[in-house]
Structures are given as structure tokens and as C-alpha cells.
Amino acid sequence: MTATTELESTRARAEEHLRALVGPRDGQSDAVLYDDQWAAIEALVVDRRRALVVQRTGWGKSAVYFVATLLLRDQGSGPTVIISPLLALMRNQIAAAERAGIRAVTINSTNMQQWEETHEAISRGEVDVLLVSPERLNNPGFRDEVLPRLAATCGLLVIDEAHCISDWGHDFRPDYRRIRTLLAELPDGIPVLATTATANQRVTDDVAEQLVSTGSTDEGPLVLRGSLDRETLQLGVVRLPTAEQRLAWLADHLAEQPGSGIVYCLTVAATQQVADYLRSRGHQVAAYSGQTEQTERLALEQALLDGKVKALVATSALGMGFDASLGFVVNLGAPSSPVAYYQQVGRAGRGTTSAASVVLLPALEDRDIWAYFASLAFPREALVRETLAVLAEAGGAMSTPALEARVDLSRNRLETMLKVLDVDGAVRRVKGGWELDPKGGQEWAYDAERYRRVAEAREREQRAMLDYLTTDRCRMWFLRDQLDDPAAGEDWVCGRCDNCGGLDLPVDVSPKAVAEAADRLARPGVPIEPRKLWPTGLSALGVDRSGRIKQPAEEGRAIARLTDLGHGTALRELFRTTGDETPTTVPVPLVRAVVAMLADWQPAPDAIVVAESATRPGLVADLAAGLSRYLERPIVGRWAITDPDVLPGQGATNSAQRVAAVTRRHALLLDHPDAVRDRRVLLVDDLVVTGWSITLASDGLAAAGAEAVLPLTLAVSA
Structure with missing residues (x-):
């Protein structure tokens, strides 16, 4: 068989797997791969390369790694390891995998009692895909005992929502930085795929650089960036001066929104307040946040998927990877960057050709909330040095509560700082807490310049978000331009948003609704x-x-x-x-x-x-x-x-x-x-x-x- 014929045969098998994956439910029994999907699969399966795929939400990034998994398993490769940031995303991925006959399991904080059984199934070759959270990568037992075996035997490593690797990304997570260490420990010939829908050029370059193999002389990772236009989204902004008018608008016009959807709020308190008010106006809604109990989260997500609620009133906890065909997204308050906003609105209009409504109701107090979250940035050098000194004095492991009693930082900020220091080689997480890393603790340097540049980048993003509110240009072009979408030409317009004339949003609110909202808020x-x-x-x-x-x-x-x-x-x-x-x-x-x-x-x-x-x-x-x-x-x-x-x-x-x-x-x-x-x-x-x-x-x-x-x-x- 010639190389060309073998390549054609591989693509044919890949498309058979694709059809099993999408299934008859989508009416796509004749589904074929996009050229960029095949290019990524070819790089992973045939060339055993590393690849970064930056494509819009709903494009089919998961199809790339599931099809590649099936092809690699056919060749005798080990299981695919997917690093995935959210439990909701993991659940959707497992459900998709099972449709194609892929045996997928997960290791996360909610199924600890199943870990040993899962490890045994992996050893017996009964697992095709293992999904792990980034936090698992630095759990001492997992890191020291399980991870080395996985790194040595996995057939494919997938980093989902890869913008989290970069501290320039809008949703940077310290645990994701641990992935760079994992990449360096992979044996030669293990392909790696990183995927995201929300990366501008700076983030793309940063992630691609981190994918380069240590000491590698090859051409580096394949980077595939496609158009980030979402053809089903109709974007619009409704500017109302008071909180009661915004709530009244939502109550008056929520029923007009197509299907079921999400109402995003900036704070947990707002989700509860807004949901309570909307229910009083007869709407079927529920509040959802990071404080919602896990069992209730699952039930609420399913209710949204099944159309049993008109909307979930949610924080960004209902975000990355939530896979549903939603008819609308309303943001009551603006996120702090156009990139974060693009990701949130990306929950709407997936897997459908019907138009989805996307409405932003900004408020003056949004900037106060942005400032609060900005105050939780990496601590100043004196506090970091104080923490290192306490660990040095201890001469061994200290638990987080013990450290908290000695350092003037909240539990969350202390944990986040320690994770960054761990990746930087200054401290090490061990059973029983944290200890000073003898290899690097005394030599660690506070990268003030990096933190300053990140803070400046966040300020630019906030200014850009304010510009989005007032722009008279195409709104989808604005978001694509902020993401450095190479396919967004200077003269491009979507024809669908309120500025392009494709969406006519009502701005009226009934006096009765305003009075009721004012009474509730008062x-x-x-x-x-x-x-x-x-x-x-x-x-x-x-x-x-x-x-x-x-x-x-x-x-x-x-x-x-x-x-x-x-x-x-x-x-x-x-x-x-x-x-x-x-x-x-x-x-x-x-x-x-x-x-x-x-x-x-x-x-x-x-x-x-x-x-x-x-x-x-x-x-x-x-x-x-x-x-x-x-x-x-x-x-x-x-x-x-x-x-x-x-x-x-x-x-x-x-x-x-x-x-x-x-x-x-x-x-x-x-x-x-x-x-x-x-x-x-x-x-x-x-x-x-x-x-x-x-x-x-x-x-x-x-x-x-x-x-x-x-x-x-x-x-x-x-």
C-alpha cells in the first residue's frame, strides 16, 4: 500500500469513527471531517506531533481527540489522557465518548472512592480515555504514583481549554502551569493536542511555545486557527441607567427569548437576587453558582438541557464546555474582558442553525466588581517572602491552615500563591501540606515585571470591554478582532447584530415592571x-x-x-x-x-x-x-x-x-x-x-x- 493510499484509508476510518460519534441524532450519517479537523488528526495519529487547535465553540474540537483516540487505540497505543477544567465539561465529554463506543472514565474530587478501581481498569487496558482535572496533577499521591505511569503509557495527551495554561489568558489557573512539567516528562512519540476557543494571538503564541518539546529540533507544534465567527449568534446591547430598569427589562422580555438559556451575573449574590425576582414574575428560573451543591448542579444542568427551566441565573461557574443547544444568553452586567464575554456567549447557538439571541445589560457598578476581583491578584513580594521564610523556619511540611495562621493572606489567595510557587520550583506540595523545595526555594525570584504586565493587560481588556458597549461597528467583528481572528477582515460585518441591523432589541420597560423591580430591590x-x-x-x-x-x-x-x-x-x-x-x-x-x-x-x-x-x-x-x-x-x-x-x-x-x-x-x-x-x-x-x-x-x-x-x-x- 502506498503512503497516499494508506493516508486515504486512515481518513476513511477516521470519518467512520466521526459518524459513530455524532450519531443519527444529528441527522449526520454522512458526516465528514473538516479539512482542519483532518489536519489535526493526521498530525497526531500519522506524524505523532503536537498540535494547537484554536477554533470557535461548537466547531468540533472534541471530535478531533475522540477520533484520534480510536485510531491510536486501533494501532495499539495506550489510553488518551484529557486534562479538563470543569466537572460539567467532563460529564459532557464522557457522554459524547460513550456514543462512539469509547470507554471513558474520570478521576476528580467527587469520585475518590472509585479511584482505585479506575487505576486497576487502566492497568487492564479497559479504559480508552481518562479525564483528569488540572488540580489532580499536583495531588501528591497522584503526581508521584499515578502520573509517571500515565505519562509513560498514554497514547495521546489532550489539554482542553488550553488558554488556562497562559497567564495572559482570561481564565489563567495555576494548576494548568503544572502541565508544562508533564509535557517535558512525556516519552518521545506521544502526540499532544491543545484546544481552546478563546485565545488571542498572544495567548496562542504562549501556549504553542509551552508545547515545544524540551530539546526538540522539529518544526514545533502544528497551530490551526480558524474563523471565530458564530453564524447563529445575534449580538446586542441594551443600556438602561438603573438596576430596577434592567431587572424590569429582563422580566418583561425573558419570555420572548428563543428556547432556554442562561442569564449571567457577576456575583453569587446577584444570581440569588435576580432568580428570586424573576420567579416572583412567573418565570421558571433557578440560581446556579460555584456555591451550588454538586447534586443540585447536576439536576439544574439537566433541567436546562431538557428545557424544563427557561433559564439558569448563573455565574461563570456555568461556563467552559457546557454543551447544550441554548437559544439565548443574557448578561446582567459585563464581564471584565471581551475574551471572557465571547466565551460566555458561546454557550448559545451550538449545534443548531436557528438564530440565538445574545443580550448585554451593562451597569455602572460592573467596574467596582472588576476592581474587587482584580484585588485578588498575585500577592506582593513581601508576603511571598514571608511565606517562604515561614516554611524555611518549619524545616518540613506545613498544612495550609498552619501557614494561614502565620501569613496575612486568605485561604484562597494563599493556596493560589503556593500553586504558582510550586510550579516555579520554590515550594513543593507533599502529603501533610507544603514544604520548601530544596532545589529552588532559596533561589526563587519574584517576577514583578511579569505580574505588572499581566495587570496592564487586564486593564486594557477592561477598557476594550467598555469600548464594546459603545462601538457603532459590527459587534461580532469587535469580538473577533479582540481575539486576533485572522479571518476577520477590517471591512467584515456579520449582518446579524444590533449595529448591523440584523437584531432589533426592544428597550421599553413597563412602569409596572419597574415599580415591582424597585420594590424588590428596595x-x-x-x-x-x-x-x-x-x-x-x-x-x-x-x-x-x-x-x-x-x-x-x-x-x-x-x-x-x-x-x-x-x-x-x-x-x-x-x-x-x-x-x-x-x-x-x-x-x-x-x-x-x-x-x-x-x-x-x-x-x-x-x-x-x-x-x-x-x-x-x-x-x-x-x-x-x-x-x-x-x-x-x-x-x-x-x-x-x-x-x-x-x-x-x-x-x-x-x-x-x-x-x-x-x-x-x-x-x-x-x-x-x-x-x-x-x-x-x-x-x-x-x-x-x-x-x-x-x-x-x-x-x-x-x-x-x-x-x-x-x-x-x-x-x-x-
Whole structure:
């Protein structure tokens, strides 16, 4: 058989596998591969090369690696290992694989009890595809015991959503950087495929560079970039000035959207608030976020797939790889970059020729939320050095809680930082926690220049997102241009968006809907959940507290979260001002909100204690005085600032550090020793950030004999 004939035979077998994969459900019994699909498969199966495929959502990237898997298995190769970032994506991939007769399994945090059985099945050759999360790559047991065997025996390595490898990508994840180490350890001749739909030229170049084999002299990975136009999407923007108008628009026009879809919000709080309001208007919707319990997530995803709900009101947790034929996506608030927005809207219009509606309802407060998430970036050098010094002093493994007690970082930021340091060779994750890597810990260099450039890139992306809102050019061209789509010519127009004349979005909202939305948003009162356990590691900071809090506060109340749509707007403005401009009185609309909240809550206190504030002393004093007059209850003490050298907010990113700082900074001062004994005490503060100041004040009041402590604040931070 000639080389040409053999190649034709391989392509014919590939297309047989493709038809089994897509199945009769799509009416594609005569399905054939795109030229770029075949080019990628040929590179992987025939040439055993590495390839990067950047193609639009729904193009068929999964078909490439599943067909390649079947061809390689026919040749006797080991199983394919797919690194996949989300459980929802894994579930869709396994379902697709099974349609083609591919035996696929997954190892992730939700099926630990099945890991041993899965490893045995792999050893027996009974698995064609293994899906793993990037986090598994640095689990000590998996990394040291399982991963070397997989690297030595796998037939194909697939990196899905490969833009996560690059810290220039909109969804960079430290665990993905571990993949570069895995690539270096692969035996020669193991093909590698990286896929994504959301990579501009800079990200594409970065990922392609990371795919290059160490010491390789070949031509490097095959890079295939196609058009990112989504022919079924109709993009539009509706700009309305107030939160109640945006909610009213959604309630008035949600039923007009085709089929079922997703309403994206920027925060978890907003998903709950919006879903609750839409249900009150008769819409079948549900909230979905990273805080949604796993079993409920599965049920909600299936309900959306089956069209049993009109929409899921979701954060970006319902994002990458969610495979469904959805009729619309509405964004209530703009993501921080056009690239992230392109990925979210990509959930609509898949696997169909019908037009899908994509609507963005931006808000002024979007920028505040972007700023909050930006504040969670890689820590400054002093905190990194402090962490390394603590590990060096320990001389062995330290758990994350033990480190958290010694370093002023939140658990999430500490974990993220340690993952980056692990990949950089400064620390190493081991059973029992983290240790200083003797090979690189002392030589590690803080790459301030890289972090600065990444921050600048994020700022440019935010400016571009604002430009998208106001552009008079074709909206799909704008997104494609931001992604450096080589097929998006300067004069190209989609003919489908609101700027091209293909989509005519209504901007009207009924007065009744606006009034109902305003009433819902004006309803004040969110719970302040009491803390019930002290953080671990306090003894190392000289604080004699541990275990369960003996008499925690009762559930308190705040007017709203700073991220909320209604009173959140007024509260953000109130807390934004500092210095000489800091308000000294509670604005009248918020006074009314406090009164309404009290009527609903009915705390029935006997006395009031005020928590002093260094940044807003007049505001807290005015709030407490007003409550004393309205409730006709005396102010009998202060949670007073006794050590002003401890700065406001010190340790706020870390529970143990915060408890230690507040313990040094404050003390309970009462008018007389029995001022709160056997009394219900209203504890008044302006803002809850971590909750530890209120917790310590409540603990002090309980020690002074208070029957109950009821916290009341203007706002909670998130």
C-alpha cells in the first residue's frame, strides 16, 4: 500500500469513527471531517506531533481527540489522557465518548472512592480515555504514583481549554502551569493536542511555545486557527441607567427569548437576587453558582438541557464546555474582558442553525466588581517572602491552615500563591501540606515585571470591554478582532447584530415592571451569619482561643451586600468616600431602609453597644444614636479602639491574623460592669468584611453576661 493510499484509508476510518460519534441524532450519517479537523488528526495519529487547535465553540474540537483516540487505540497505543477544567465539561465529554463506543472514565474530587478501581481498569487496558482535572496533577499521591505511569503509557495527551495554561489568558489557573512539567516528562512519540476557543494571538503564541518539546529540533507544534465567527449568534446591547430598569427589562422580555438559556451575573449574590425576582414574575428560573451543591448542579444542568427551566441565573461557574443547544444568553452586567464575554456567549447557538439571541445589560457598578476581583491578584513580594521564610523556619511540611495562621493572606489567595510557587520550583506540595523545595526555594525570584504586565493587560481588556458597549461597528467583528481572528477582515460585518441591523432589541420597560423591580430591590435586609468556630493556629499568635465559640452571636442583619443590585448601589457610594469627605450621617434613604429592616426583623433589644470605627467614626455614631432614639433603648457601651497602632483592616485577608489584630486593637468598655447582664444587646457597626470584629465583640459581651447579641450593620462586603 502506498503512503497516499494508506493516508486515504486512515481518513476513511477516521470519518467512520466521526459518524459513530455524532450519531443519527444529528441527522449526520454522512458526516465528514473538516479539512482542519483532518489536519489535526493526521498530525497526531500519522506524524505523532503536537498540535494547537484554536477554533470557535461548537466547531468540533472534541471530535478531533475522540477520533484520534480510536485510531491510536486501533494501532495499539495506550489510553488518551484529557486534562479538563470543569466537572460539567467532563460529564459532557464522557457522554459524547460513550456514543462512539469509547470507554471513558474520570478521576476528580467527587469520585475518590472509585479511584482505585479506575487505576486497576487502566492497568487492564479497559479504559480508552481518562479525564483528569488540572488540580489532580499536583495531588501528591497522584503526581508521584499515578502520573509517571500515565505519562509513560498514554497514547495521546489532550489539554482542553488550553488558554488556562497562559497567564495572559482570561481564565489563567495555576494548576494548568503544572502541565508544562508533564509535557517535558512525556516519552518521545506521544502526540499532544491543545484546544481552546478563546485565545488571542498572544495567548496562542504562549501556549504553542509551552508545547515545544524540551530539546526538540522539529518544526514545533502544528497551530490551526480558524474563523471565530458564530453564524447563529445575534449580538446586542441594551443600556438602561438603573438596576430596577434592567431587572424590569429582563422580566418583561425573558419570555420572548428563543428556547432556554442562561442569564449571567457577576456575583453569587446577584444570581440569588435576580432568580428570586424573576420567579416572583412567573418565570421558571433557578440560581446556579460555584456555591451550588454538586447534586443540585447536576439536576439544574439537566433541567436546562431538557428545557424544563427557561433559564439558569448563573455565574461563570456555568461556563467552559457546557454543551447544550441554548437559544439565548443574557448578561446582567459585563464581564471584565471581551475574551471572557465571547466565551460566555458561546454557550448559545451550538449545534443548531436557528438564530440565538445574545443580550448585554451593562451597569455602572460592573467596574467596582472588576476592581474587587482584580484585588485578588498575585500577592506582593513581601508576603511571598514571608511565606517562604515561614516554611524555611518549619524545616518540613506545613498544612495550609498552619501557614494561614502565620501569613496575612486568605485561604484562597494563599493556596493560589503556593500553586504558582510550586510550579516555579520554590515550594513543593507533599502529603501533610507544603514544604520548601530544596532545589529552588532559596533561589526563587519574584517576577514583578511579569505580574505588572499581566495587570496592564487586564486593564486594557477592561477598557476594550467598555469600548464594546459603545462601538457603532459590527459587534461580532469587535469580538473577533479582540481575539486576533485572522479571518476577520477590517471591512467584515456579520449582518446579524444590533449595529448591523440584523437584531432589533426592544428597550421599553413597563412602569409596572419597574415599580415591582424597585420594590424588590428596595426590600432591605440580608442575614449576618454568626461565626461558630475559632480559626486554627491562634495559639501561635498568642491568642488563647480554639474550637467552638461558646456563645456565638445570633443571626444579625445588614441592609444589603455591597455587591447587591438595589441598596448595594447607595452603599457602595457611601463607603467609597474617605478622608475629609467621609459621611458623618446616614443618608435618609438608608435610614428608611434600616427602619423597614427592623420592622421585618424585630430584634427586640434591651440595650445598644456601638463598635467604634477609625475610618467612619461619625457614621457609626450617627447610626447608633438614631437607633437609640427610634428603639428607645440606651447606648451602654463601646467596642472601643484601644490600640490605634493596629491599623484598620489589618489581617483582613486571613482569619487567624484578623482575630489576632482585632484582639490587640479593641476592648469592650461598658458604662458599668452589669450594663449588659441578662440583656439582649444590639451590636451596631457600619460594615462587615470578615465578621471577626463582630464575633470578638459578641464574645466579649457574652463574657460580660449578655443574654444575646444581635449584630446590625449598614452593609456586608460580599
